Amino acid sequence: MTAGNRDVHTWLTERVATYLRRSPQDIDTSRPLADYGLDSLTALAITADIEDEFEVTVDDALTWDHPTVDALSAALSGLVGEKRV
Amino acid sequence: MTITTTGLAPKRADELEHLLGSLADPANPTGATAILAADERAEMLTAGESLLHSYGLNAEFVPPELGGRLERADHLAEVMRSLYRRDPALGLGYGASSLIAGVTLWTAGAAPQREHAARLLLDGHRIAIAFHELAHGNDMAGTEFEATAAPDGLRLSGRKEVVTNIARADAMVVLARTDPGSGPRSHSLVLVDRASADPARLTDLPRFSTVGMRGVQLGGLRFDDLPVPASAVLGPVGSGLETALKALQITRTVLPAMATGILDTGLRLTVDHLSARRLYGGPATALPHVRSVLAGVFADLLRAEALGAVGARALHLVPGAASVYASAVKFEVSRLLLEAMDRLAELLGAHFYLREGPTALFQKLLRDLAPVGFGHIARAACQMSLLPQLPLLARRTWTRHGTAAPADLYALAEPLPPLPYDRLALHAGGRDPIAGSLHTLLDEPWAPEDADLRDAVAADRAKLAQLACECGQLSPVELGVGARPEYYDLVTRYVRLLSRTVCVQVWRHAEPGNFLADPAWLRAALHRSAREPHRPGPLPAQVEDTLLTELLDRRDTGRSFGLTGRPLAV
Ligand SMILES: Cc1cc2nc3c(=O)[nH]c(=O)nc-3n(C[C@H](O)[C@H](O)[C@H](O)COP(=O)(O)OP(=O)(O)OC[C@H]3O[C@@H](n4cnc5c(N)ncnc54)[C@H](O)[C@@H]3O)c2cc1C
Numbered sequence: 001m002t003a004g005n006r007d008v009h010t011w012l013t014e015r016v017a018t019y020l021r022r023s024p025q026d027i028d029t030s031r032p033l034a035d036y037g038l039d040s041l042t043a044l045a046i047t048a049d050i051e052d053e054f055e056v057t058v059d060d061a062l063t064w065d066h067p068t069v070d071a072l073s074a075a076l077s078g079l080v081g082e083k084r085v
Numbered sequence: 086m087t088i089t090t091t092g093l094a095p096k097r098a099d100e101l102e103h104l105l106g107s108l109a110d111p112a113n114p115t116g117a118t119a120i121l122a123a124d125e126r127a128e129m130l131t132a133g134e135s136l137l138h139s140y141g142l143n144a145e146f147v148p149p150e151l152g153g154r155l156e157r158a159d160h161l162a163e164v165m166r167s168l169y170r171r172d173p174a175l176g177l178g179y180g181a182s183s184l185i186a187g188v189t190l191w192t193a194g195a196a197p198q199r200e201h202a203a204r205l206l207l208d209g210h211r212i213a214i215a216f217h218e219l220a221h222g223n224d225m226a227g228t229e230f231e232a233t234a235a236p237d238g239l240r241l242s243g244r245k246e247v248v249t250n251i252a253r254a255d256a257m258v259v260l261a262r263t264d265p266g267s268g269p270r271s272h273s274l275v276l277v278d279r280a281s282a283d284p285a286r287l288t289d290l291p292r293f294s295t296v297g298m299r300g301v302q303l304g305g306l307r308f309d310d311l312p313v314p315a316s317a318v319l320g321p322v323g324s325g326l327e328t329a330l331k332a333l334q335i336t337r338t339v340l341p342a343m344a345t346g347i348l349d350t351g352l353r354l355t356v357d358h359l360s361a362r363r364l365y366g367g368p369a370t371a372l373p374h375v376r377s378v379l380a381g382v383f384a385d386l387l388r389a390e391a392l393g394a395v396g397a398r399a400l401h402l403v404p405g406a407a408s409v410y411a412s413a414v415k416f417e418v419s420r421l422l423l424e425a426m427d428r429l430a431e432l433l434g435a436h437f438y439l440r441e442g443p444t445a446l447f448q449k450l451l452r453d454l455a456p457v458g459f460g461h462i463a464r465a466a467c468q469m470s471l472l473p474q475l476p477l478l479a480r481r482t483w484t485r486h487g488t489a490a491p492a493d494l495y496a497l498a499e500p501l502p503p504l505p506y507d508r509l510a511l512h513a514g515g516r517d518p519i520a521g522s523l524h525t526l527l528d529e530p531w532a533p534e535d536a537d538l539r540d541a542v543a544a545d546r547a548k549l550a551q552l553a554c555e556c557g558q559l560s561p562v563e564l565g566v567g568a569r570p571e572y573y574d575l576v577t578r579y580v581r582l583l584s585r586t587v588c589v590q591v592w593r594h595a596e597p598g599n600f601l602a603d604p605a606w607l608r609a610a611l612h613r614s615a616r617e618p619h620r621p622g623p624l625p626a627q628v629e630d631t632l633l634t635e636l637l638d639r640r641d642t643g644r645s646f647g648l649t650g651r652p653l654a655v
Binding site: 018019020021032034036037038039040041042043044045046047048051060061064065067 | 268469474510564
C-alpha cells in the first residue's frame with residue numbers, strides 16, 4: 001500500500017486506530033498517544049511504520065518529541081513533502 | 086578508523102591476570118583466602134583495590150580519545166573477567182559501577198563534562214551511578230528525585246538508594262525528574278561533583294547490607310535542595326531516559342559478559358574437587374552422571390561467552406540493532422550462568438555449602454552471581470523492552486532476506502571500529518542482522534559430515550518463520566506494561582533462536598585449529614538449547630567426550646574454560 005496523495009494526518013490517524021482496534025473517528029488527534037495505551041516504548045513502533053509508508057528516515061525518538069497525531073503530522077509534513085517531489 | 090588491537094584477548098588481560106596472581110595460594114593478598122576473609126567482614130578487598138588502583142583499571146572504562154583504554158567492548162569484558170573470576174565484589178565495586186556512569190557521560194556529555202569525568206577516572210577516583218530509588222525499582226520513569234529550575238541552575242531534592250559507592254564517589258550521575266509530566270521527556274541526567282557540592286545539603290544514608298556482593302559499599306544519599314549549575318545536565322534537559330536507554334545497552338551487554346568469569350572459577354573448583362574425591366573406588370569424575378553435567382556446564386559457558394562476545398561486537402558494528410541484542414544478552418547470559426552455577430552446586434553437594442576448605446570460594450561466587458539476574462535491569466524487564474520490537478522484527482527481518490551483518494561481527498579475533506556512542510538507538514526499527522542471517526546460512530557451503538548442523542539451522546529457520554507469523558499479528562498496544570504473560574514467552578523463543586544462530590556463526594567464523602572451529606562445542610550448544618518439553622537430556626557420547634577432554638586439558642594446563650582458553654594464574 002502506498003500513501004498516494006493521502007494526507008499524512010489521515011494516514012497516521014488510521015494507523016493508530018488500527019493499533020487500538022478502534023475506528024479513526026474515535027481518536028482525538030490532539031491527545032497524547034500514551035493516553036490510548038501507546039506508552040513510550042510501544043509508540044516507537046510508529047516511526048518504522050512511517051518510514052515504510054513514506055520512504056523516509058526519521059529520528060528514533062520522533063514519537064517522544066511529538067507525542068500526538070497532530071504533532072507528528074506537523075513534524076512529518078515538511079519531511080514527507082520534500083521526499084515526494 | 087580501525088583500531089589495531091586484534092585477538093580474542095588483549096595482552097594487558099594477561100598482565101592483570103598475572104598481577105592478581107594465584108587464587109589457590111593462601112599467602113596471596115588477592116587470593117581466595119584473603120577474598121573470603123574480606124567477604125566475611127563485608128568489606129572490600131583492600132589489597133585488591135590498591136592493586137587495581139596502581140594498575141590503573143579505571144582507564145579500561147575511558148575512551149581512547151580521552152586517554153583511556155576502552156577500545157573494544159569484548160576486550161573490556163575479557164579484562165574484567167580476571168576480577169569476576171576471583172572476587173565479583175571487586176569487579177562491581179571497584180570497577181563496573183564507574184563504567185555504568187562512564188557510558189552515560191561518553192554518550193551524552195558535552196566535551197568539558199567528558200573531559201572532567203575522564204580525568205577523575207584516570208586519576209583513580211570513582212563516579213557513582215544513582216538511578217535507583219527503593220520505591221520504584223526497575224520503573225525508571227517513576228523516578229521522583231527532582232531537579233527544579235532555579236535562576237542560577239538547578240536544585241536537586243530527593244533520595245537515591247542502594248547505590249554502589251555513593252558515599253565514597255567523587256562524582257555521580259543522577260537520574261532526576263525535570264518535568265512533573267509523565268512522558269519520556271520528563272527526566273534528565275545530572276553530573277554531581279561531590280567535592281564542590283554543599284555538604285550541608287547532602288546526607289549519607291546508612292549502608293545497605295546484602296546476601297552477596299557483601300563487600301560492595303551500597304549506600305544512599307538524601308539531597309535537600311542542593312544547587313548545581315545548569316551545565317551539570319548531560320545533553321538537553323529531558324533527554325535522561327533516552328540517554329539511559331541508549332548508553333546502558335553497553336553495560337547491559339558487557340556486565341553479564343564479565344560475569345561469565347564467575348562460572349569459569351565455579352567450574353574449576355568443581356572439577357578440582359570432584360577429580361580429587363574418591364567415591365565407589367574411583368574419582369567422582371568417573372561417574373557418568375558427573376561427567377555429563379560437567380560437559381553440559383562447559384558447553385553452557387561457551388555459549389554464554391559466544392553470545393556475550395557477539396553482543397559486545399554488535400555494539401561496535403551494528404549499533405542500531407544493539408537495543409535488541411543488549412536485552413537479549415542480559416536476559417540469556419544471566420539465565421545460563423545462574424542455572425549452570427546451580428547445577429555445579431548440586432555436583433559439589435555439601436561442599437558448595439561449606440564456608441571453609443578448598444571449595445569455600447564457591448558459596449561466595451554463587452551469592453555474588455545472583456544480581457546478574459536482577460541488578461541493573463531485571464530479566465523480565467529485558468523481556469518487556471524487547472516485546473514491542475517483535476512485530477517490527479518479524480515484518481522487516483524474520484520473514485525475508487535483509488541486510489547482512491559484517492562478517493567481523495562473528496570473527497571474534499578481528500579488530501573493531503571505535504564504539505559509536507552516537508549511533509545507539511532507542512529501537513532497532515526491525516533490523517536484526519543476526520537472526521536474519523538464518524535466511525542465508527543454508528545457502529552457504531556445508532561439509533557433508535555437518536549435515537546434522539545444517540538440518541538444525543533449517544529447523545531454526547522454520548521456527549523463526551513461525552515466530553514471525555505469531556509476532557506479526559500483534560499490535561504494539563498489547564506489548565506494553567500490560568502485556569500478557571504468554572507474550573513474554575515469544576521473547577524467550579526469539580532469544581533462543583538468536584543465541585543458537587550466534588553459536589553457529591561463531592563456529593563458522595572461527596580460526597581453523599581453534600577449539601571453536603571444532604563442531605563438537607556447537608553440537609553441544611545446540612543440543613543444550615534445543616526446545617523440548619523437559620530439560621535437554623545428556624549430550625551425545627562423542628560430543629561429551631570431546632568436551633570433557635578439552636575441559637580436563639584446560640584444567641591441567643591452567644587455562645580458562647571460556648571462548649579464549651587463555652592461560653590463567655590459577
Ligand atoms: C549489588 C547491587 C548493586 C547495585 N548498584 C546500584 C547502583 O550503583 N546504582 C543504582 O541506581 N542502583 C543500584 N542497585 C539497585 C538495582 O539496580 C535495583 O536493585 C534494581 O534495579 C531494583 O529493582 P528491584 O529488584 O527492586 O525490582 P522491581 O522493579 O521492584 O521488581 C519487582 C518484580 O517485578 C518484576 N518486574 C520489574 N519490571 C518488570 C517488567 N518491566 N516486566 C515484567 N516484570 C517486571 C521484577 O522481575 C520483579 O520480579 C544495586 C543493587 C544491587 C543488589
